[in-house]
Amino acid sequence: MRESLRSKVIEVCDAKIAQKGDKVGLSFYAFFKNKNDDPDLLMEAATWWISTHKLDHFEKAQRIKAMVLAGK
Template identity: 70%
Template sequence: MNKELRLKIIQVCESKIDNKGENVGLSFYAFFKNKNDNPELLMEVAKWWILDNKLDHFEKALKIKEMVKFK
């Protein structure tokens, strides 16, 4: 996962946490627009989420932020 994508994921997680609190959950779709304009990147994140880390559909934003931050 490239640095730009990591920063975007961290920003989205921080925004969700700020708006809804530390227990807010999200899916990997939260990092993309409703229009699928970059399917390769979507698949990269889906692979990281589902295959590499065996995460559930919804996970705590705080957990995802910490996972991405230290890789």
């Protein structure tokens, strides 16, 4: 996963956790605007989420952040 996407994931997870608490869930779409203005980056996130880690559609933000920080 490229560094810009890692940074965005951590930023979004932190914001969601601050807003809704430790148990908040999110999908990989949370890292993007409603526009598909960067399809390559969207596919990179989807591949990481779905193919590489076989995550459910919604996962806890805490888990996603921990995985990204661990370099997974």
